[in-house]
Amino acid sequence: MTAAADHPSPLPAPAAxxxxxxxxxxxxxxxxxxRLSAEAAGAPSLREIEGLARLGVEHFSRYRLLSARLxxxxxxxxxxxxxxxxxxxxxxxxxxxxxWTESLxxxxxxxxxxxxxxxxxxxxxGETTQRLVREVLGAAVTGGGAGAPQTAQSDVGDYVVAAVAxxxxxxxxxxxxxxxxxxxxxxxxxxxxxxxxxxxPALASLLTGGAGGGDGDGAASRNAHGADLVEVGAMFMRxxxxxxxxxxxxxxxx
Amino acid sequence: MTAAADHPSPLPAPAAxxxxxxxxxxxxxxxxxxRLSAEAAGAPSLREIEGLARLGVEHFSRYRLLSARLxxxxxxxxxxxxxxxxxxxxxxxxxxxxxWTESLxxxxxxxxxxxxxxxxxxxxxGETTQRLVREVLGAAVTGGGAGAPQTAQSDVGDYVVAAVAxxxxxxxxxxxxxxxxxxxxxxxxxxxxxxxxxxxPALASLLTGGAGGGDGDGAASRNAHGADLVEVGAMFMRxxxxxxxxxxxxxxxx
Numbered sequence: 088m089t090a091a092a093d094h095p096s097p098l099p100a101p102a103a104x105x106x107x108x109x110x111x112x113x114x115x116x117x118x119x120x121x122r123l124s125a126e127a128a129g130a131p132s133l134r135e136i137e138g139l140a141r142l143g144v145e146h147f148s149r150y151r152l153l154s155a156r157l158x159x160x161x162x163x164x165x166x167x168x169x170x171x172x173x174x175x176x177x178x179x180x181x182x183x184x185x186x187w188t189e190s191l192x193x194x195x196x197x198x199x200x201x202x203x204x205x206x207x208x209x210x211x212x213g214e215t216t217q218r219l220v221r222e223v224l225g226a227a228v229t230g231g232g233a234g235a236p237q238t239a240q241s242d243v244g245d246y247v248v249a250a251v252a253x254x255x256x257x258x259x260x261x262x263x264x265x266x267x268x269x270x271x272x273x274x275x276x277x278x279x280x281x282x283x284x285x286x287x288p289a290l291a292s293l294l295t296g297g298a299g300g301g302d303g304d305g306a307a308s309r310n311a312h313g314a315d316l317v318e319v320g321a322m323f324m325r326x327x328x329x330x331x332x333x334x335x336x337x338x339x340x341x
Numbered sequence: 342m343t344a345a346a347d348h349p350s351p352l353p354a355p356a357a358x359x360x361x362x363x364x365x366x367x368x369x370x371x372x373x374x375x376r377l378s379a380e381a382a383g384a385p386s387l388r389e390i391e392g393l394a395r396l397g398v399e400h401f402s403r404y405r406l407l408s409a410r411l412x413x414x415x416x417x418x419x420x421x422x423x424x425x426x427x428x429x430x431x432x433x434x435x436x437x438x439x440x441w442t443e444s445l446x447x448x449x450x451x452x453x454x455x456x457x458x459x460x461x462x463x464x465x466x467g468e469t470t471q472r473l474v475r476e477v478l479g480a481a482v483t484g485g486g487a488g489a490p491q492t493a494q495s496d497v498g499d500y501v502v503a504a505v506a507x508x509x510x511x512x513x514x515x516x517x518x519x520x521x522x523x524x525x526x527x528x529x530x531x532x533x534x535x536x537x538x539x540x541x542p543a544l545a546s547l548l549t550g551g552a553g554g555g556d557g558d559g560a561a562s563r564n565a566h567g568a569d570l571v572e573v574g575a576m577f578m579r580x581x582x583x584x585x586x587x588x589x590x591x592x593x594x595x
Binding site: 117125127128132147150164165168169 | 368371374375378379381382386387388390391394397398401404408418419422423426
């Protein structure tokens with residue numbers, strides 16, 4: 088309350104930021120589902136087809152939870168997702184995997200980056216939505232609890248690590264190609280995240296705690312636009328570090 | 342027991358028929374999932390994309406149940422599905438929808454035919470597998486019980502009927518095109534079913550009760566190959582009648 092009075096701001100209401108967050112996430116999950124399912128058909132064996140299909144369907148489960156929440160707050164999922172379609176479709180067009188091993192890497196490290204980003208964005212959103220977002224995405228990191236999607240990202244990682252190892256055994260050049268692919272993915276994903284923040288001020292306000300709550304640090308950072316940028320920069324550094332760890336787990340040079 | 346002694350036959354053991362049934366069904370569900378998910382991306386709006394995606398994911402849930410049962414009886418799903426890939430892929434290649442409305446019709450009337458066929462085939466299979474197959478497919482007819490896939494085929498029908506009505510409102514020529522498409526689908530599906538029966542004697546034996554049990558009629562029909570054919574013909578007639586009812590529900594000429 089005091090903080091809000093001290094810092095009157097032209098930022099959109101928390102509701103707008105929440106709808107933006109849910110809309111961006113929901114479309115991200117839906118498009119990941121569509122991409123992975125289509126890519127699954129091109130995998131070399133039924134085992135790998137099933138593996139990619141499973142990853143795809145997991146995204147659809149998340150999409151269902153997110154779109155249900157949008158309906159709950161009175162927003163048609165289509166209209167919340169609409170503003171994010173062009174940017175996310177462009178991201179996928181720029182990162183179309185050439186084969187199923189690139190799909191695997193994208194499913195693990197690409198989604199890992201998106202997950203980290205949206206967890207950061209959700210730090211200052213309303214409690215119910217925050218719990219949902221953390222359940223949907225946090226399951227991707229911790230293994231999930233009741234009601235969480237069935238495949239945790241740690242399981243995703245296990246599957247991807249094993250499948251990449253199987254493929255590498257048959258193609259000694261694969262590691263260097265996939266290492267390059269990982270670097271391309273992280274570059275595109277970060278520029279994508281930056282673009283989303285730039286184009287959607289309501290979301291940007293969440294990153295710096297502007298749309299509600301926020302502790303002392305958050306208030307201090309809002310004193311100047313430069314401080315906000317430093318905070319956003321630190322976030323991108325944390326995301327990049329997590330990416331480097333995931334590439335390491337895959338045995339690939341980040 | 343007596344029936345088996347009276348009619349010693351060169352038919353494969355029930356286990357082989359059961360594995361064939363589960364394998365054919367599992368690959369059918371997996372390929373329906375892959376096709377519908379890929380086709381969903383081409384739907385004209387997020388609402389229709391979600392609708393087709395939901396239908397696709399439903400098939401994946403069924404695939405999971407069927408492949409779990411295969412593992413339970415000690416068979417790798419890949420090896421049980423393998424013998425059915427060529428025929429089912431060829432069916433899909435011959436019935437590739439030109440747009441999302443054709444996908445909808447295929448998802449409802451095509452899957453309806455497949456469901457009816459496999460329910461007939463499952464009539465003489467072991468009890469546990471029969472219960473699973475009826476749960477997986479019966480859910481598609483009756484609305485399903487606990488543990489059944491989430492979308493019953495009656496719901497599928499409701500969704501497809503409504504979506505076709507929306508699309509027809511914008512295109513007065515659509516009904517006649519979709520009626521033609523329905524006729525093409527039933528022709529291809531029946532010849533597909535007939536081919537599967539011909540190529541897999543273990544499955545054929547199930548249709549005429551040859552692989553176990555069987556009532557008086559079944560025993561009588563096995564007295565001559567011609568009687569078997571009559572029984573199979575009657576089955577295809579029942580399937581065709583159910584197809585005509587589904588087309589009627591869609592307001593399309595069968």
